[in-house]
Amino acid sequence: MAEIVKPARVRFAPSPTGHLHLGGARTALYDYLLARQTGGQFILRIEDTDRKRYVEGAEQEIMDGLRWLGLEWDEGPDKGGPYGPYRQSERKEIYTKYARELIEKGHAYYCFCQPDRLEKMRQGQQARKEPPHYDGTCRDISLAEADKRVQAGEPHVVRFRTPKDGTTTVVDRMRGPITVENRTIDDYILVKTDGWALYHLAAMIDDHEMGITHVVRGSEWLPTFPLHAMICRAFGWEEPVWVHLSVFLKPSGKGKMSKREAADLMKDGYSIFLKDMRGLGYLPEAVVNWITLMGWSYDDHTELFTLPDLVEKFSLDHLNPAPAAINFTKLDHFNGEHIRGLALEELAKRMKPFLEEAGLTPDDSTVLKIAPIVRERLATLDDVVEMAGFFFRPEVNPIPEELVAKGLTAGQSAEVLKRSLAILEGIPTLTPTLVEEPLRGLVEELGFSAGQVFGILRVAVTGQKVSPPLFESMEIVGRDVVLARLKGAII
RNA sequence: GCCCCCAUCGUCUAGUGGCCUAGGACGCAGCCCUCUCAAGGCUAAAACGAGGAUUCGAAUUCCUCUGGGGGCACCA
Numbered sequence: 195m196a197e198i199v200k201p202a203r204v205r206f207a208p209s210p211t212g213h214l215h216l217g218g219a220r221t222a223l224y225d226y227l228l229a230r231q232t233g234g235q236f237i238l239r240i241e242d243t244d245r246k247r248y249v250e251g252a253e254q255e256i257m258d259g260l261r262w263l264g265l266e267w268d269e270g271p272d273k274g275g276p277y278g279p280y281r282q283s284e285r286k287e288i289y290t291k292y293a294r295e296l297i298e299k300g301h302a303y304y305c306f307c308q309p310d311r312l313e314k315m316r317q318g319q320q321a322r323k324e325p326p327h328y329d330g331t332c333r334d335i336s337l338a339e340a341d342k343r344v345q346a347g348e349p350h351v352v353r354f355r356t357p358k359d360g361t362t363t364v365v366d367r368m369r370g371p372i373t374v375e376n377r378t379i380d381d382y383i384l385v386k387t388d389g390w391a392l393y394h395l396a397a398m399i400d401d402h403e404m405g406i407t408h409v410v411r412g413s414e415w416l417p418t419f420p421l422h423a424m425i426c427r428a429f430g431w432e433e434p435v436w437v438h439l440s441v442f443l444k445p446s447g448k449g450k451m452s453k454r455e456a457a458d459l460m461k462d463g464y465s466i467f468l469k470d471m472r473g474l475g476y477l478p479e480a481v482v483n484w485i486t487l488m489g490w491s492y493d494d495h496t497e498l499f500t501l502p503d504l505v506e507k508f509s510l511d512h513l514n515p516a517p518a519a520i521n522f523t524k525l526d527h528f529n530g531e532h533i534r535g536l537a538l539e540e541l542a543k544r545m546k547p548f549l550e551e552a553g554l555t556p557d558d559s560t561v562l563k564i565a566p567i568v569r570e571r572l573a574t575l576d577d578v579v580e581m582a583g584f585f586f587r588p589e590v591n592p593i594p595e596e597l598v599a600k601g602l603t604a605g606q607s608a609e610v611l612k613r614s615l616a617i618l619e620g621i622p623t624l625t626p627t628l629v630e631e632p633l634r635g636l637v638e639e640l641g642f643s644a645g646q647v648f649g650i651l652r653v654a655v656t657g658q659k660v661s662p663p664l665f666e667s668m669e670i671v672g673r674d675v676v677l678a679r680l681k682g683a684i685i
Numbered sequence: 686g687c688c689c690c691c692a693u694c695g696u697c698u699a700g701u702g703g704c705c706u707a708g709g710a711c712g713c714a715g716c717c718c719u720c721u722c723a724a725g726g727c728u729a730a731a732a733c734g735a736g737g738a739u740u741c742g743a744a745u746u747c748c749u750c751u752g753g754g755g756g757c758a759c760c761a
Contacts, residue, residue, distance in 0.1 A: 209761050244760055309759070316758095325687040326757060351759055369690075378688055386759040393761050417689050417756040440691075441755070447696075449754075484697095487710090491698055495709045514698075517754055521696050524711045534724075570724035581722080630720095637720095648720035660722045 201234035204408045206260070206267070207397065209241040210252035213467040214259040216520065217412060217442045220485040224410050224439070226265040227508040234407070238270030239400060240281045243390050259468035263478045264501050269404075277404040282396050289391035292399050292429070293352050293384060297337065301428035302384055304340040304350045305332040327380045328353065352385035354394070354425065364423040366416075367408075367437045368513040374420045382421055394418060398425045401434060408435045413517075437510060440489060440517040442466075447519035463574070464522045475548065475574030477536075480529040488518040498531055526573045533572050538565040545578045552579040554586040563670045567662035582662060585670060590657025590679060597653050597683055599646035608684060610640065610650045615680045624673045626665035654683035 206222040208214065229236035238260070240253055257272065269275025279285055296302035305328075316326045332340075333355065344350055357376040365371050384395040391399070401409060415422070416438050426433045444451045451459075456466050463474055471481055483499050491512050492499075499507070533541065542562040549556040564582050571581055584590050598607040617632045618624065637647045652664050655676055661667055668676050 207761090211761070241761065247760060312759090320686075323686045366690095372689075374689075380757080383759055388759080390759085392759075397761090412755090413690065414755060414761085419689085438690085443754075445696080447753080488697065491709095493699090495699070497697095497710055512699095516691050516698095518698090519696060521711070524697065527711055530724085568723095571722065573723090633720095644720050646720095652721060656721095658721090662722085664720055 199232045202228045202232040202407045203235050203237065203405050204228050204410060205237040205239050205404065205406050207239040207241050208256050210256065211247045211249050212252060213469055214256045215466045215468065216485055219259065219263060219468055220488065221410055221412065221439055222260055222265055223263065223482060223485060227504055228408055230505040231508060235268040237404060238267040238280065240271050241393065242281055242283045243396055255469055262468065262472060263482055282400065286390065288403065289396050289399055290389065293391065293395060296428060297352065299428065300355065302352050302354050303333060304344055305353045306343060306348055306350050307331055330381065333381065349387050351383045351387055353381040354384050354421065356381050362420045362424060364420050367435050367510055369438065369515050379421055394421055395425065398422055402431050406434050408437065410437045410439060413438045413440050440515055442488065443517050443519045445520050445522065466520065475576035476525065476529050477532045479532040480525060483528045483532065484525045489514050530573050534570055538562060541565045541569060545575055548576045548578055549586060552583060554583060556586050560585055560670065567666045571662065584656045584658060592653045592657045592683055596659055597650055599650050602642065602646055607650050610647050611654060611680055611684045614651055615677065618677060624668045624676055626669060629665050629668060655679050
C-alpha cells in the first residue's frame with residue numbers, strides 16, 4: 195500500500211560567515227531530496243543576524259555552490275516567495291513581536307544584568323567546577339517594573355524562562371527520544387541588547403512562520419535542541435520533524451577538519467569547500483553521490499546514484515547517526531564512475547575548460563575525438579591536461595633517454611624509429627586498422643617486444659611515457675605531425 | 686569540569702534476537718586482459734571496543750566502563 199506523504203517544506207539556513215563546505219552541502223542535499231520527493235518546497239534562508247561575523251560574498255558563494263550541485267531552491271533571498279523576506283536581517287520586527295508575546299505569556303523575561311558582571315559570575319562558577327549558567331538575578335522582576343526600566347532606556351536582553359525542575363523530552367527522527375533535566379538548560383538569551391534575536395529564537399520563529407515541516411541540521415545543535423523545542427511549545431506551535439545529522443570528521447577520523455588542515459588538503463588536490471570542487475576536476479554528480487552516502491545507505495547496496503535517483507530513493511529511515519570520516523579516495527572513485535557515465539559530447543564540453551586553463555587552445559572537434567580514449571583514464575577532469583595535452587601542443591620534446599626502450603640499446607631503439615617511420619610513410623592515412631598490423635609485423639621481425647617498440651613510438655609521438663592508446667592517438671594527431679615527430683626523434 | 690550524541694573490516698556502510706561461517710563498496714595485495722596508463726574480470730587479506738546482565742540463543746536488548754565526537758557566547 196502506498197504511503198501518503200504530505201509535501202515537505204524544508205529549509206537550508208546557512209549563515210554567510212564563510213565557505214560552504216561538504217557538511218553544509220549534505221544538509222542542503224537531504225533538504226532538497228525531501229522536498230522534491232514529496233512534492234514540497236526547498237527554501238533557502240540566510241541567517242545573518244550577526245553583523246559582526248558577516249562575510250562579503252559568502253551568500254553568493256552559498257548560492258553558487260548549491261546551484262553547481264543542482265540543488266535549485268523554490269523560495270529564497272534572490273527569488274522571493276510567499277513567506278519572505280528570506281534574510282533574517284530583514285525580519286527584525288517579526289522577532290521583536292514574538293519575543294514580546296513570549297514575555298507576556300511568562301515564558302521569557304527582560305534581563306538587565308551587565309555583561310561584565312555575568313563574565314565574573316561565570317568565572318566564579320568555573321572556579322568552583324560548576325557548569326556555567328545564568329544566576330537568575332532578573333528572573334523574578336515583575337513585568338510592570340521591567341517594562342518601566344525598558345521604557346527608561348535601560349540596556350536589556352530577553353531571556354527564556356527555563357523550568358527549574360522536571361525533565362524535557364524531545365524526539366529526533368533518527369536518534370529517537372532524548373530526555374534532559376531542565377535544570378541543565380540555562381536561561382538562554384533570546385534577544386540581544388541591540389534588539390536582534392539570536393538563532394534560538396529567530397530560527398524557531400522563521401521555521402514556524404515559513405511552515406517548515408522538517409528541520410534538518412547539524413548535530414552541533416543537539417545540546418540546544420531541548421531549548422528549541424521548549425520555545426516552540428511555549429508558543430503553542432506544532433514542532434517540525436527534527437533531524438540532527440552528524441558532523442564529518444577529517445580523513446583520519448580524529449576530530450573535525452580545522453582551517454589549517456583544510457588548506458593543507460588543497461596541496462593533495464582535495465578540498466572540503468564546494469567552491470574548490472569544480473576547479474579540482476570533480477563532477478557535481480560525483481560530489482552529490484559521495485556526500486549522500488556519508489550517513490545514508492540504500493536497501494539493495496546500490497552505490498551509484500544520480501540526483502533524480504536519489505529524489506526517488508532517499509529516505510530518512512536509512513540515516514546513520516555516527517560521525518563519518520571523509521574519504522577522498524572514494525570521491526575519486528565516484529568521479530571516475532560518473533565521468534565514464536557521461537556522453538562523449540558532454541565529457542568533451544566539460545574537459546575543454548581545463549585544457550584552456552592550462553594555456554592550450556583546444557578545438558571542439560579534436561576534444562570530441564579525444565573523449566573516448568581518455569574517458570576511462572581520468573580520475574578528475576583536470577587529468578586531461580596531463581594525459582592529452584600533447585594533442586594541442588606544437589612540440590612534444592621527448593626526453594632522449596625515454597626514447598631508448600628498456601632492454602634495448604640506443605642504436606636498437608633508433609632502428610625502431612627509422613623502420614617505423616619508413617612503414618608509416620607508406621601508409622596514406624594513419625588509422626589504427628591500417629597502422630597496427632604492419633607495426634606488429636615490425637615487432638616480430640626485429641624480435642623485440644610490443645611494449646618496447648610501441649613504447650618508443652609513444653614517447654616520440656606524444657612526448658610522454660603514459661598516454662592514451664598509441665594508434666588511436668596517432669590518428670588524431672595526424673599523419674604529417676606523426677611523421678615529423680618521428681623524424682625529430684631520430685636525430 | 687558539566688551536558689548531549691555516537692561506537693561493525695584502514696574508511697563509508699548492511700545488519701532491528703536464530704537467516705552471521707558478519708554482507709557490500711572504496712582502498713590495499715595477487716592473478717587475468719594488455720602497446721603505457723587506466724578501465725574491466727577474478728581471487729585474497731581485513732571488523733562486531735571491554736566487562737557484566739537478560740535469553741535456549743546476542744553484532745543486534747539493558748547496565749557499567751572505555752574510546753570518539755559535539756556543545757557549554759549578547760556566534761550560528
